[in-house]
Amino acid sequence: MSGKNILIAHGGGPTAVINCSLQGAVETARALGAGGRIYAARFGAEGILAGDLIDLTNVPADTIARLADTPASAIGSCRRKLTDADYPTVLQTLERFDVGCFFYNGGNDSMDTCHKVSQLAKQEGLDLRVIGIPKTMDNDLVLTDHCPGFGSAARYAAISASELALDASALPIHVVVMELMGRNAGWVTAASALAARLTNCPVLTYLPELPVDEDKMLADIESVWAKGKGLLVTVSEGLRDSAGKPLADTGIVDGFGHTIPGGTAQHVTDAIIQKLGIKSRAEKPGLLGRASIPYVSQVDRTEAYDAGSAAVYAALSGRSGSMVSIQADREPVYASRMELAPLADVANAEKKFPLEWVEDGCRIADAFFDYALPLMGGDLPQYAILR
Amino acid sequence: MSGKNILIAHGGGPTAVINCSLQGAVETARALGAGGRIYAARFGAEGILAGDLIDLTNVPADTIARLADTPASAIGSCRRKLTDADYPTVLQTLERFDVGCFFYNGGNDSMDTCHKVSQLAKQEGLDLRVIGIPKTMDNDLVLTDHCPGFGSAARYAAISASELALDASALPIHVVVMELMGRNAGWVTAASALAARLTNCPVLTYLPELPVDEDKMLADIESVWAKGKGLLVTVSEGLRDSAGKPLADTGIVDGFGHTIPGGTAQHVTDAIIQKLGIKSRAEKPGLLGRASIPYVSQVDRTEAYDAGSAAVYAALSGRSGSMVSIQADREPVYASRMELAPLADVANAEKKFPLEWVEDGCRIADAFFDYALPLMGGDLPQYAILR
Numbered sequence: 031m032s033g034k035n036i037l038i039a040h041g042g043g044p045t046a047v048i049n050c051s052l053q054g055a056v057e058t059a060r061a062l063g064a065g066g067r068i069y070a071a072r073f074g075a076e077g078i079l080a081g082d083l084i085d086l087t088n089v090p091a092d093t094i095a096r097l098a099d100t101p102a103s104a105i106g107s108c109r110r111k112l113t114d115a116d117y118p119t120v121l122q123t124l125e126r127f128d129v130g131c132f133f134y135n136g137g138n139d140s141m142d143t144c145h146k147v148s149q150l151a152k153q154e155g156l157d158l159r160v161i162g163i164p165k166t167m168d169n170d171l172v173l174t175d176h177c178p179g180f181g182s183a184a185r186y187a188a189i190s191a192s193e194l195a196l197d198a199s200a201l202p203i204h205v206v207v208m209e210l211m212g213r214n215a216g217w218v219t220a221a222s223a224l225a226a227r228l229t230n231c232p233v234l235t236y237l238p239e240l241p242v243d244e245d246k247m248l249a250d251i252e253s254v255w256a257k258g259k260g261l262l263v264t265v266s267e268g269l270r271d272s273a274g275k276p277l278a279d280t281g282i283v284d285g286f287g288h289t290i291p292g293g294t295a296q297h298v299t300d301a302i303i304q305k306l307g308i309k310s311r312a313e314k315p316g317l318l319g320r321a322s323i324p325y326v327s328q329v330d331r332t333e334a335y336d337a338g339s340a341a342v343y344a345a346l347s348g349r350s351g352s353m354v355s356i357q358a359d360r361e362p363v364y365a366s367r368m369e370l371a372p373l374a375d376v377a378n379a380e381k382k383f384p385l386e387w388v389e390d391g392c393r394i395a396d397a398f399f400d401y402a403l404p405l406m407g408g409d410l411p412q413y414a415i416l417r
Numbered sequence: 418m419s420g421k422n423i424l425i426a427h428g429g430g431p432t433a434v435i436n437c438s439l440q441g442a443v444e445t446a447r448a449l450g451a452g453g454r455i456y457a458a459r460f461g462a463e464g465i466l467a468g469d470l471i472d473l474t475n476v477p478a479d480t481i482a483r484l485a486d487t488p489a490s491a492i493g494s495c496r497r498k499l500t501d502a503d504y505p506t507v508l509q510t511l512e513r514f515d516v517g518c519f520f521y522n523g524g525n526d527s528m529d530t531c532h533k534v535s536q537l538a539k540q541e542g543l544d545l546r547v548i549g550i551p552k553t554m555d556n557d558l559v560l561t562d563h564c565p566g567f568g569s570a571a572r573y574a575a576i577s578a579s580e581l582a583l584d585a586s587a588l589p590i591h592v593v594v595m596e597l598m599g600r601n602a603g604w605v606t607a608a609s610a611l612a613a614r615l616t617n618c619p620v621l622t623y624l625p626e627l628p629v630d631e632d633k634m635l636a637d638i639e640s641v642w643a644k645g646k647g648l649l650v651t652v653s654e655g656l657r658d659s660a661g662k663p664l665a666d667t668g669i670v671d672g673f674g675h676t677i678p679g680g681t682a683q684h685v686t687d688a689i690i691q692k693l694g695i696k697s698r699a700e701k702p703g704l705l706g707r708a709s710i711p712y713v714s715q716v717d718r719t720e721a722y723d724a725g726s727a728a729v730y731a732a733l734s735g736r737s738g739s740m741v742s743i744q745a746d747r748e749p750v751y752a753s754r755m756e757l758a759p760l761a762d763v764a765n766a767e768k769k770f771p772l773e774w775v776e777d778g779c780r781i782a783d784a785f786f787d788y789a790l791p792l793m794g795g796d797l798p799q800y801a802i803l804r
Contacts, residue, residue, distance in 0.1 A: 044587055049801070072804050084803055096801035102583035106804040109590055193708040196489035200431055203496055206704065296683070313703035317593065321580040323798065324711030411710065414436070414483035416471055417459050417493040 034066035037129040040107040041136030045179030047334035049097040054338030073106035101321040131159045131345040137166035145373040148351040159345040162353035167320045169217035172379040173371035175358040181330030181405035184221035191222035195231035199260030204309035209295035213268035216383040222264035223394035234392040238268035327407030340368035364404035421453035424516040427494040428523030432566030434721035436484040441725030460493035488708040518546045518732040524553035532760040535738040546732040549740035554707045556604040559766040560758040562745040568717030568792035571608035578609035582618035586647030591696035596682035600655035603770040609651035610781035621779040625655035714794030727755035751791035
């Protein structure tokens with residue numbers, strides 16, 4: 031393996047800014063005159079296993095620049111988790127396409143893959159540099175202040191929840207329940223609680239990390255609704271009861287034997303209607319929470335670009351076996367820089383939402399916003415509320 | 418009634434730009450030196466009946482300017498439909514607050530209210546000028562090319578559907594089904610079909626005006642999904658079968674005896690999973706479709722402002738009994754102007770979506786986009802799709 035070409039792959043669910051990391055990697059490789067070809071795997075691991083690569087070497091600069099405003103993955107992704115039996119095929123593809131620098135852009139599973147490829151290459155004495163580029167709206171990677179993709183998802187959650195809160199309090203005929211992504215991680219759902227600060231509508235927020243006592247939840251909802259100012263309830267799709275059972279138990283199993291995800295907001299709405307006799311409606315923007323470009327955080331966009339760029343710098347300067355990690359200072363003003371963390375320490379670890387940032391089970395503490403607000407891009411809306 | 422003051426009220430569901438009409442009315446009244454006080458009804462008809470008005474006369478100009486970026490209703494709205502018994506109370510409030518110009522900003526029901534107030538005032542010889550300001554994301558008012566609020570809802574539907582389509586085709590592991598507002602009117606849902614033009618993902622679109630044959634719908638979904646490019650299905654919340662029965666029959670009745678609205682996307686998703694054995698997920702941005710500021714159409718924003726402004730001009734120049742109506746030319750370039758239409762002809766009439774703009778029950782014809790694209794604000798995204 032002489033290793034003069036570059037290969038980039040996406041893994042897992044896209045974010046609003048994963049293409050910015052691709053843009054950063056491609057533009058940096060071009061600027062550094064990396065020399066070889068720039069490949070991308072078509073649909074992530076599937077493309078690597080099938081030897082199905084896209085040659086980006088001669089894609090026009092203005093097309094690459096448009097990646098900044100393109101959500102989802104421009105090269106395709108997949109949810110296939112590689113098994114031990116797959117790795118020889120991965121190395122074959124890398125060899126066949128003369129890949130010297132391999133970049134995998136994803137979350138926990140992808141960093142595990144990255145780590146294994148890096149170890150295998152080292153064992154076999156290959157001249158292959160492997161760098162992970164972090165990406166997940168869930169914000170649950172360790173050894174990084176936060177993950178590219180989170181700031182935009184948090185901005186989406188915060189501002190769209192504020193817009194729903196304004197509607198809910200301007201025409202207070204129903205409790206509005208909003209469902210947010212993050213099956214196990216409450217980072218994005220917590221951001222929706224900003225609506226209580228940006229509007230005059232009460233907001234109750236429920237995270238997947240805290241078991242929900244449905245009777246207390248309904249009592250809280252009834253009590254706040256009675257004040258007559260409208261009410262927005264924001265819930266994670268992954269809410270569970272104290273026995274660990276998902277709140278939204280639709281009882282429907284898909285063709286693959288998995289219970290249908292989501293439906294938590296509708297479940298809460300049904301309970302409000304049936305048990306409290308209060309009108310309610312459930313909203314679930316779902317994948318829009320990770321795909322909406324008009325709500326992108328400029329800080330997140332820049333950092334996602336820089337993460338892709340830093341990965342290429344690191345590999346071309348001889349580094350391998352690391353993930354790009356974001357280090358951030360919040361005082362006196364927010365500033366971040368790209369560093370490297372060992373893939374071995376990142377793979378399969380999970381950063382939990384600090385439960386001390388939740389008050390009374392349904393309100394998010396200032397400490398969370400001290401952490402998250404700079405990541406959302408700074409310029410938050412200022413609404414005119416005259417009533 | 419000496420009639421020197423102004424009263425503005427909102428009726429029905431808000432839009433992303435109804436506050437722009439309020440801004441236009443207030444700023445125009447100030448610019449014309451209308452003299453008297455500028456009142457707004459707190460929570461629409463409820464505020465008028467209770468004599469609960471907000472005095473906007475001295476609200477700072479920068480607060481009024483911020484209305485342009487504030488969704489929902491800054492003064493509050495309600496869904497109370499006035500009965501004959503209510504009108505004497507309405508006239509009492511108008512007299513008590515010395516109102517000479519009354520502006521009601523809403524859809525069909527509000528224009529009916531406007532018409533009745535106008536007629537009653539004339540019968541009783543009052544010096545009261547009544548002008549309706551059109552507003553509805555549903556776009557179903559007659560005698561106007563389109564309604565303020567529709568362009569932004571259409572832009573939201575088109576771009577957010579495109580973002581979902583990009584996600585659905587970048588990670589094609591499930592059919593994504595998106596539900597859009599408009600119980601009886603398909604105008605907004607039709608706009609979501611633009612996703613088929615802005616992305617490379619197939620899109621099937623179902624409007625409430627066309628009875629759905631669920632077997633054909635599932636056969637269409639199965640056939641398009643089999644092509645392997647992902648699939649977005651966009652459905653109106655109000656889809657009905659050939660017997661006129663709502664597709665989403667949850668069987669749950671709320672405390673007021675009404676069947677729960679919505680749930681159509683989840684119904685279609687369940688059918689895809691259970692009958693086709695294909696993974697699927699349902700998304701329902703719901704009220705965000707009428708409340709999202711980052712997706713606002715600049716054309717819609719400007720026209721909503723102009724509609725409020727034109728209403729004040731018309732009343733101060735002696736006109737009454739009319740609704741502001743938008744006349745538009747699309748050749749050689751889009752241009753619109755504000756005119757007046759008789760309230761008598763607008764009240765309780767409904768503009769239907771032309772069924773000849775739907776092809777094969779699930780595709781939207783070019784003619785719709787010739788009509789709707791200029792209203793969405795012009796600058797549509799250009800995505801980079803490399804796979």
